Amino acid sequence: MFSLRNAVARGAPRQCLKSSSLLPLRHARTFASPASTLPTYEVSEANGVKVVSKDTGSPTASLAVVIRAGSRYQPLPGLAHALEHFAFKATSKRSSLFITREVELMGGILETSLSRENIVYKARFLRGDLPYFVELLGDAMTKPVFNAHEFKEQVIPTMEHESHVAYSNPSYFALEAAHAVAYHQGLGLDQLSYVRKDFATREIALYASLTFNKSNFAVVGSGVPHSDLVKYTTEFFGGAKTGEAADAESSAYYGGENRVWSRAGNAVVIAFPGSAGGAAFKPELSVLSYLLGGQSNIKWSHGSSLVGKVLDKYRTVTAASKNITYSDTGLFYVTVAGQAEELKNALPGVVEAIKSLKNVKAEDVKRAIQNAKFDVYAAAEDNALSLEAIGQSVIATGGIPQIEQTIKAIEGVTLDSVKKAATALLANKAAVGVVGDLHILPYACDLGLTV
Numbered sequence: 001m002f003s004l005r006n007a008v009a010r011g012a013p014r015q016c017l018k019s020s021s022l023l024p025l026r027h028a029r030t031f032a033s034p035a036s037t038l039p040t041y042e043v044s045e046a047n048g049v050k051v052v053s054k055d056t057g058s059p060t061a062s063l064a065v066v067i068r069a070g071s072r073y074q075p076l077p078g079l080a081h082a083l084e085h086f087a088f089k090a091t092s093k094r095s096s097l098f099i100t101r102e103v104e105l106m107g108g109i110l111e112t113s114l115s116r117e118n119i120v121y122k123a124r125f126l127r128g129d130l131p132y133f134v135e136l137l138g139d140a141m142t143k144p145v146f147n148a149h150e151f152k153e154q155v156i157p158t159m160e161h162e163s164h165v166a167y168s169n170p171s172y173f174a175l176e177a178a179h180a181v182a183y184h185q186g187l188g189l190d191q192l193s194y195v196r197k198d199f200a201t202r203e204i205a206l207y208a209s210l211t212f213n214k215s216n217f218a219v220v221g222s223g224v225p226h227s228d229l230v231k232y233t234t235e236f237f238g239g240a241k242t243g244e245a246a247d248a249e250s251s252a253y254y255g256g257e258n259r260v261w262s263r264a265g266n267a268v269v270i271a272f273p274g275s276a277g278g279a280a281f282k283p284e285l286s287v288l289s290y291l292l293g294g295q296s297n298i299k300w301s302h303g304s305s306l307v308g309k310v311l312d313k314y315r316t317v318t319a320a321s322k323n324i325t326y327s328d329t330g331l332f333y334v335t336v337a338g339q340a341e342e343l344k345n346a347l348p349g350v351v352e353a354i355k356s357l358k359n360v361k362a363e364d365v366k367r368a369i370q371n372a373k374f375d376v377y378a379a380a381e382d383n384a385l386s387l388e389a390i391g392q393s394v395i396a397t398g399g400i401p402q403i404e405q406t407i408k409a410i411e412g413v414t415l416d417s418v419k420k421a422a423t424a425l426l427a428n429k430a431a432v433g434v435v436g437d438l439h440i441l442p443y444a445c446d447l448g449l450t451v
Helices: 019-028 079-085 096-106 127-142 148-167 170-183 201-211 226-236 283-292 306-311 340-359 362-381 387-397 403-411 415-426
Strands: 042-046 049-054 060-067 109-114 119-126 217-222 256-261 267-273 318-325 330-337 431-436
Touching: 042 226, 049 226, 049 387, 060 127, 060 387, 079 109, 079 119, 079 148, 079 201, 096 109, 096 127, 119 127, 119 387, 127 217, 127 226, 148 170, 148 201, 170 256, 170 267, 170 330, 170 431, 217 226, 217 387, 267 340, 267 415, 283 306, 283 318, 283 330, 283 340, 283 362, 283 403, 283 415, 306 318, 306 340, 330 340, 340 415, 362 403, 362 415
Parallel strands: 049 217, 256 431
Antiparallel strands: 042 049, 060 119, 060 217, 109 119, 267 330, 267 431, 318 330
């Protein structure tokens, strides 16, 4: 291996109901299971390229090329970000203007995203246009041209704008700061590389040549016939190079505190080692994030989660908890943001809520399991969601967990397993990112956290 430096609605559509039909409907109503079985993903290889898809039968479809080339693997800060922004620029077959006009004519949408592990090229389109969009993404992957004038006139300005917008969001900035002390190198490197090293199109092209190979990406489709996707991938990705999957050192978790002054606002991230994705996924960590909560399913309400109850006292403070999964580790965290004085007053209660995860009640666990299940099903029903996670799993392991397997794992979570997971979680040092008015915001030790 080569090594690089380190508002889906619930239920069915409404029906016109007569008053005489209400009573039998009430008796028939059930919450035991989803109304129908969701399509499963099929996994194949097409001339050495990993292909994954499910056919939902919907009139629109989504397609993604998931490339293991995120910031974790880049040899220079900013290189992955630049490569992502070169997507759908010139190829040896098309100019960027030609691509724009073609896609607008087809009525499709092209998007890209960058994470710590992946660059994702995405397309959404009408189902019958699958051949064109597989060909277009294959062209972008196998025939890219890195023009110096496009780098200077389009890529650099949009990179700088995106970085400025992201780091103007204190919650984003605080999560980046927490990653830095949690992992140091690799996953600890800035996703958008706030400080960018000097490089040019030569270095970008070299990075693309190392990562755009058959072992390092997967083609993922939703709402498309699997046999058709395999057929067109064989045809249009045939020019992809062979090579080894990108490799990085195993992630080591450190913990610590990172404090950054900012005028943009105030946010604090409190994080602990979480669950990896794929076969190593621990559903208890997902359930714990719903138990901790902060964000609510009900508009204008903090909800009844542990953090939600704390925030009822504070008008300007918001929170959200999550477990981010990576290929070999994860980060369980809660983000708390708001006006500095109120945030300072709310944080002790948030920390106590985190510590109280060891003593949750059975009814709270049941509620969290139901919320976790809903989000899994909601994501599965949306053709555009979860494609990166699916591609990441198939690159790493050659397979993916099916939706019903994930649901079964979540349903298997017990009160005892949640308490054990919470105890293990809290036995670690915290990784704390603090952004905002540092004259007011407390230190981790003042909150009773060990870093």
